[in-house]
Amino acid sequence: MTAARRSGEIAIGILPIALVIALWHGIAMSGIAPAVLLPPPAAVFARLIEQAGNPQFLEHVGVTLFRLFAGFSIALVVGVTLGVAATGSKLIESLIKPLVRVLAPLPKVALYPAMVLILGFDDASKISLVVADAVFPILLATWQGTSAVDTKLVWSARAAGCSPRRALFTVVLMAALPSVLTGCRIGLIISCIVVFLAEMITSTDGLGYLLVRAGRNFETVDMFVPLISISILGLTLNAAFNALRRWMLRGFSEEG
């Protein structure tokens, strides 16, 4: 793709976003919708910039980020380990397969009340929900990726004197890295979404709580700020992860 064509496509891509904001501005200005229901975009973005320097707001962002990464890290370790183990051992596979079949289609949010009952309203229940939601894409991607690895690679490693378990992690997992990382990216975005929802459902602190609190007080401007923040957060995480992925996969010929 040539540079000119690419920049042309970016320009076309900005168009609908500009249109949405213009439409939003137009409706807010025309007075069809009162400012209580739809604040003008300028007010929302001004508030967002103002809040970005507010330590209290940043504290809530910090709480959300902590839960997000705590949950994601646990899901990452559990998902990758189980995924590799399922490829490595027939016994573990026959144990995990039916469990995944039963648990994967279950809406994890429904488990949230149970987690609240068992673990309380604090971080633990919210982090558990993130883990429950993020672990499946990572587990499935690792499993599919590792089971598709060419067996010849393992044979050569074994012939070179590598133990079966070591070969599993140093050869098979590394060869399956593109697939594993795709699963991780999906898991990361899911964590982002789920942590926000958990904070909205039983709100004590975090970005989701800010949205619910603003909603209760009919402060519409403050309702938009957490929503835009979570979108920016998700985009940033996605971009950062893509950069990390490109760096980790620099040895691979084809990018998925």
Next chain:
Amino acid sequence: MPRISAIPGLPPLIAAAGLLALWELAARTFDISGLPPAHAALREVPAILGDPEALLNILASIRRMLIGFALALSFAIPVGLMMGRARLVAAFFNPLLMIIYPVPKAALMPIIMLWLGVGDASKTLVIFLGVSLPVIYHSYQGARAVEEKMLWSAAAMGMSARARLLRVVFPAALPEIMVGIRTGLVLALITMVTSEMIARKQGVGDILFNALAMAQYETVYATIVIIGLLGFAIDVGFECLRPRLVGWADPVHEIAVVGST
């Protein structure tokens, strides 16, 4: 265990039974009021399903889910297919979708409630939004991968652009679209439950949190079991339907984006 796992449906059943046994065991060992034993919760399931008010609530939830789902399909599949065939359309929609993607759709509930009220309209709209994204994405991927030669042959035989989209691109992309539909189905259920948990007016999510507030923990767990069964039933139903529609294609092993809202 090759013989046992050869019977379809049996391993998941054993797994489910194992989970229930584990639950029962954990409840008996820890003995906390927040975790009632499995048998006590399961006894509540028929009671909830037998209660006409609760049943109507659940059916109303399912109706909203189906309406939102159907609307999303009729909107998202054409948009996705057009994005896959026309560069301009793709360039137009892609950045917008990227921005919307990380926003939890159920989180829009409070704002949409301000505009449309707490009724069916806002919940259906949220479900519509939640389902649309994965379906658009997979229809787009499917349409992009359609072999050009088939389109050329169709064009050479005098098919109009619209007919090509409907009769060549759509069937060719169907296996991939089905992946999107499956993700969309799971998302529809999740969004339905979440939006009801946030709006707390009626529906399954409301039953769940009402019971929680009134410390009827058996009812909480029974409702979770019902939602779980619903999710499993949808998944199994879909698996039965797929071979009839796209039996000719290899089963696509796609990472299910289960769980995002």
